[in-house]
Amino acid sequence: MHSLWRLRGYLRPYVWSLSLMLVASLGGVALAIGIPLVTRAIIDGPIAERDLSALWPLAGLALLLGVTEAFLVWMRRWVQSAAVLGLETTMRRDLYARLQELPMAFHGHWQSGQLLSRATTDLSAIRRFSGFGLLFLLINVVQLTATTVVLLHMYWPLGLVVAAASAPIVWLSMRFEKRYVVISRRVQDEQGDLATYAEEGAVGIRVIKSFGRSEHVSQGYERAADRLHATSMEKVRLSARFWTFLEVIPNVAVVIVLALGAYGVGRGALTPGELVAFITLMLSLVWPVSSLGVILAMAQEAMTASARILEIFDTEPSIVGGDKTIEAPRGHVRFEAVDFAFPDTPDQPVLCGLDLDIAPGETVALVGATGSGKTVLTALVPRLWDVTGGRVTIDGVDVRELRLEHLRSLVATAFEDPTLFSMSARENLTLGRADATDEEVAEALEIAQAQFVHELPWGLDTRIGEQGMALSGGQRQRLALARAVLTRPTVLVLDDTLSALDVHTEKLVEDALRRVLADTTGVVVAHRASTVLLADKVALLQDGRITHVGQHSELLATVPAYRELLAAEAGSVAGSVGEEVSA
Structure with missing residues (x-):
């Protein structure tokens, strides 16, 4: 996370927007937890007691919570779009300005395709994570923690099942992160190499045609494309295995909760409303858990991208101007x-x-x-x-x-x-x-x-x-x-x-x-x-x-x-x- 931390300065102008996004998101988490609890009250109250007069106030409360949650989602996305696009624009402008400052020695060593890849693909990866992954990584952790606490309070045996399901997820995530960061860097470097082939082929088209070497140049481009394809497929296979496990673990936990919950209702340890609320809350955790793979993948790509961009920002210009001017230059x-x-x-x-x-x-x-x-x-x-x-x-x-x-x-x-x-x-x-x-x-x-x-x-x-x-x-x-x-x-x-x-x-x-x-x-x-x-x-x-x-x-x-x-x-x-x- 060091590379992302180095880029924190770009977030400062958008602190207000990001804070508003966070407040709206956390408010949405609270409402998402509150709606199942209202459902429990409806089932165990008006429905169980067949008291329709008490149903309407609770139904109205549930409707109000749902509308409020939808409004908060709209507000978060509206603020998010402006903040994230502004962040990307600022970084893109500063990166271009930095490239203009760096001396000829720097540009002589770097392939143009690698620089283009950093100015396009890498900045887009950072934008995607800062606009989606970073926010939802925090929100999902809060939602997982808060929902698990509520579940433990409602019926601790089932709450322990949910909490136990998080252990293999954490273990898998740590293994996935180490391998994914390496392969992400390879993909991004190979994208830069491919961009270099494309750029050189376009600029040097006159020479290529005059020597009749179109097929030779095309073969070089195809080899680079094949390398990128092979590495990308390796990345996809790694992600697919990880996401499959993330899908299996919550589903297994749901089956166990249904079985134990039905047993608890039969013994009188749980009310039907509590079981419905419990399962609803647990199902609300499926998205945070299943999205963890996507978010971690985005985080690794963003960290790799930021590290690649910081290679440019960390390069100190060897040619720096002084502070003098010549008032009436003669040209000696x-x-x-x-x-x-x-x-x-x-x-x-x-x-x-x-x-x-x-x-x-x-x-x-x-x-x-x-x-x-x-x-x-x-x-x-x-x-x-x-x-x-x-x-x-x-x-x-x-x-x-x-x-x-x-x-x-x-x-x-x-x-x-x-x-x-x-x-x-x-x-x-x-x-x-x-x-x-x-x-x-x-x-x-x-x-x-x-x-x-x-x-x-x-x-x-x-x-x-x-x-x-x-x-x-x-x-x-x-x-x-x-x-x-x-x-x-x-x-x-x-x-x-x-x-x-x-x-x-x-x-x-x-x-x-x-x-x-x-x-x-x-x-x-x-x-x-x-x-x-x-x-x-x-x-x-x-x-x-x-x-x-x-x-x-x-x-x-x-x-x-x-x-x-x-x-x-x-x-x-x-x-x-x-x-x-x-x-």
Whole structure:
């Protein structure tokens, strides 16, 4: 129950609603016990004595108790719906906010399907238990205890039979709980794995179809589905055995009570009204006992679900913002003795003692071999990753001391593999700046040569689909570039953003970008000589360090490694173009 106890803070705003639900439920228990007692009075009084005048007041009392019980049930369910749905909504919002806070290292380790499973299936399991199981677990315990006390008071031999029947139920429940919690966790983990297969199959459908691997991917999905089916059936078999025993034990107890009760009436130890009331009260315990299996199953699923969700909440963000802001940012970026290694491979540094100074308004092209750390270097500026040594500063302030929201309003990044969302083209464009005017949007589209959006069926209001799959690679890159330009950042990072553009479009974009980069500090990851020419100077990245900084022509003439790198890239591009022409 530790996991559920950790989530008690979510119940605090709903204390009044939950208290009202509890009062209404306990009132219903008292009325459920009171109605059989009134029945006993009717049988042993007016019916036994054939006094009809005394029947009507007792019948009216029974009717009043029944109507009151029905009203309390209605009130409980009405209050319950609002409280439980509000609880689920709050948890869902906080979980999403937590996922946004966690760093890239966390998201790199977790499968998206596992996160989706926690945000959907697990939260639903908690809602079901908090809205039904938790309340009825308490109510049923109260009803069992109170009814057993009444039965013992009415006729203690039969009361002992009822009390004795609870012993095997408690024993079975304890055994069931231990096994069910293990299998519930397996089911929920396998649901997350299956969700991952489904999500990857949908996002990667273009690759799957292009390689003709639909059957292969389908087989992987089917294997995961079969594992989930087998584990779920094991869970069902365990539950079925437990619930069967819970059904048998009360029925056996009813038979024993009928036999002993009839014997007691024959001996005069019980009145007929007491026997009817006794059996009625005992039958009222069948639901609390038979529902115990369902409630315990829900409790175990909710505890497992809460433990899985708390794995996310208990993960402390490794990247936490400071409290500083830069009042009049100029965009002076410095890398000072920067070291970086990924958390999983701390003994394999990517950057080692790297130094680089980028003056305000200056554009620097980062050139290096594949895997040299160019993308990592650019990710350190907006703190998608944090340095493991040294520091990165903007206008002399360590980026770790800045508020994250402020830092990321200063820095805009356009990635080589852009991410677009399942929303309209306009919403994707204005993601980083919701207050942009139509004129500013049009200007950003022109700079990025992304005017193709006006040719979409509904123009800027066209929904472009998940991941922008309805667009070509070059169109996605241009739209992402326009999004970055629209924010009017102090520092603009272009991570090989033009790689998917044809030569003609690239030339138009570069001409427009020169105007933008003249007014901002730019960091450009470059592979082509044409992209390098956008920059005021070039920094060559080798073995985790900046080994040379200078003009393109200067490095081309004096640094063989730089010349060979650009020649290799040029040869690769030329070869690709030649293949396309010959095709």
